[in-house]
Amino acid sequence: MSTGTTIPIQIRVDKKTKEEANELFEGLGTSMSGAVNMFLKQCVNTGNISSRIKRPRPSKELLEAMGEAEALAKDPNAEIYHTF
Numbered sequence: 001m002s003t004g005t006t007i008p009i010q011i012r013v014d015k016k017t018k019e020e021a022n023e024l025f026e027g028l029g030t031s032m033s034g035a036v037n038m039f040l041k042q043c044v045n046t047g048n049i050s051s052r053i054k055r056p057r058p059s060k061e062l063l064e065a066m067g068e069a070e071a072l073a074k075d076p077n078a079e080i081y082h083t084f
Contacts, residue, residue, distance in 0.1 A: 011036075 013021075018032075025035045042050050058066075072078045 009036075 021035070022032055025031055028035075030038070
């Protein structure tokens with residue numbers, strides 16, 4: 001049962017992960033603190049570590065490949081293949 005009192009906690013995480021997580025959480029309309037609170041509450045509520053809260057995120061490589069495919073599709077001089 002929540003008493004409404006909050007206490008600070010400290011965690012260590014590498015700089016890149018923190019930056020990427022902050023960007024993700026901002027996009028989801030929350031903060032690092034809000035996300036950690038949601039995670040902890042979900043763990044307590046389910047009695048396990050859950051990873052059900054997800055946002056689809058294409059990899060950098062996939063985004064680059066999609067950009068290349070789009071550029072090739074628009075290039076009238078691109079070589080065309082008829083089979084795989």
